[in-house]
Amino acid sequence: QKGGVGKTTTAVNVAAALADTGHRVLVVDLDPQGNASQALGLTRGAASVDVYDVLIDGADVAEALVATRVNGVDCIPASVDLAGAEVELVALDGRETRLRDALSNAGLDEAVGGVVPGGAEASSGDLIVLIDCPPSLGLLTVNALAAADELFVPIQAEFYALDGVGQLIRTMELVGSSLNPSLQIGLVALTMVGQTNAAQSRIADEVSAYFGSRLARTQIPRDPAANAAPAIGSTVLAYAPNSAASQAYRALAQELAELPNSDDLVDTSADIKDKI
Numbered sequence: 001q002k003g004g005v006g007k008t009t010t011a012v013n014v015a016a017a018l019a020d021t022g023h024r025v026l027v028v029d030l031d032p033q034g035n036a037s038q039a040l041g042l043t044r045g046a047a048s049v050d051v052y053d054v055l056i057d058g059a060d061v062a063e064a065l066v067a068t069r070v071n072g073v074d075c076i077p078a079s080v081d082l083a084g085a086e087v088e089l090v091a092l093d094g095r096e097t098r099l100r101d102a103l104s105n106a107g108l109d110e111a112v113g114g115v116v117p118g119g120a121e122a123s124s125g126d127l128i129v130l131i132d133c134p135p136s137l138g139l140l141t142v143n144a145l146a147a148a149d150e151l152f153v154p155i156q157a158e159f160y161a162l163d164g165v166g167q168l169i170r171t172m173e174l175v176g177s178s179l180n181p182s183l184q185i186g187l188v189a190l191t192m193v194g195q196t197n198a199a200q201s202r203i204a205d206e207v208s209a210y211f212g213s214r215l216a217r218t219q220i221p222r223d224p225a226a227n228a229a230p231a232i233g234s235t236v237l238a239y240a241p242n243s244a245a246s247q248a249y250r251a252l253a254q255e256l257a258e259l260p261n262s263d264d265l266v267d268t269s270a271d272i273k274d275k276i
Contacts, residue, residue, distance in 0.1 A: 006191035009226055009236075010154045010252075011132040012039040012070075013245070016235040017253035018128055019072030026065070026108070027075045028099070028131040030140045032085075034078035036132040039230040041069030042077050052081040054102045055143065056088050061106035070235060082140070089139040096139065096179055100147035103129070128257075137171050145175040150186030152256065157193040157203050157219070162210060185211070186259050189252055191220040218251040 008031065015025045029036040029051060034044050047066055053059035054076065064076045089095040108129060130152070131144040145151075151172060155165070169185075176183045188211045194200060208215050220226075223245035229236040237246045 006156060006220065007135070007154045008035045008039065008132050009230070010152075010189065010191060010220065010249070011130050012036050012230075013226070013235050013237055013249040014152075014253045014256060015040075015073050015128075015130050016070045016237045017250045018257060019070060020237070020250070021253065021257065023072070023257065024127045025073045026127070026129045027068075027073060028129060028144075029075060029078040030082070030099075030144055031078055031132055031134045032080070032083040033134075034080075034082075035230065037075055037077035038233055039235060040073060040075050041233040042066060042075060045079055047077045047079070050079040050082075051076045052079050052085055055085055055098050055140075056081075056092070058098075058102070061102050061108065069233070070238070086138045086140060089143075096142050096175075097146045099131075099143040100180075103147055137167065142171070142175060142179075145172060145183060146179040148180070148183060150184050150259070152186050153188040154191045154220075155188060155207060157190045157200060159199075159203065162207065165210070185214050187216050187256055188214050189216040189218065189220060193219040193221050216252055216255050218248055218255055220248045220252065221245060 011027060015027050019025050027036055027040065038044060047064070049059050049063040051064060054061060054064050061076065065074050066077055068075050089098070092098065094101060108127075131148060133141045133144045151168075153165070153168070155162070172183055172185070188207065190204060190207060204219075221244045223236070223240075223243055225240035225243040226236045226245040229239035232239065236243060237249060240246060
């Protein structure tokens with residue numbers, strides 16, 4: 001439920017890095033702010049069909065797909081209308097599974113993942129779908145959790161780093177018990193990591209103790225290039241390909257691509273839940 005942890009920056013740059021290695025990637029922008037869409041070079045409000053239309057009006061996913069300026073990455077963009085979707089979804093049939101149903105109808109239900117305020121991911125063959133969620137655990141995020149195979153959780157490297165994660169895991173359990181039994185924690189990544197010192201090491205140790213083998217080896221450093229790139233509608237990989245952030249996102253994408261199947265993550269996820 002915590003914003004500002006680098007979830008959108010992580011989503012778009014991991015998507016770009018995965019595409020660089022030959023994967024086809026679809027980014028579903030479920031955040032009403034639409035920052036993921038903009039970082040991929042899309043103009044806010046320019047799409048004739050967007051994720052709001054898919055969720056609320058039942059528009060076909062194929063109609064909402066937009067090619068981005070990142071080769072190999074498509075997007076279902078957000079729009080300003082998405083801000084009211086939480087309220088509108090309440091009155092609709094299948095309100096928690098409308099995204100999953102739409103992706104299933106498009107033949108993409110075996111390739112779904114996402115990034116929540118904490119996070120989600122999944123793959124089928126060479127196609128990976130990343131869902132960028134809003135920094136809240138409302139119906140938009142529940143739709144992502146109902147559709148996803150795995151959670152991909154960015155956590156800012158600061159004290160109280162685990163604030164909100166317990167609620168995220170409890171929500172995952174609720175969604176899993178009623179809507180998506182196969183949902184698992186896939187990967188957790190520390191973001192905005194500053195200069196290594198005793199405090200940073202303690203934070204990393206705390207997160208590692210909580211998530212164990214699900215914590216990524218790669219840490220995403222603080223890098224001015226990562227902050228500057230979205231302002232010009234670019235990923236940091238395109239804006240500053242040799243920057244520390246770009247190198248880290250490439251390494252993180254490799255870890256994500258090498259995750260075991262969801263069935264192999266069950267025991268680890270159960271261990272994490274026991275620590276809540």
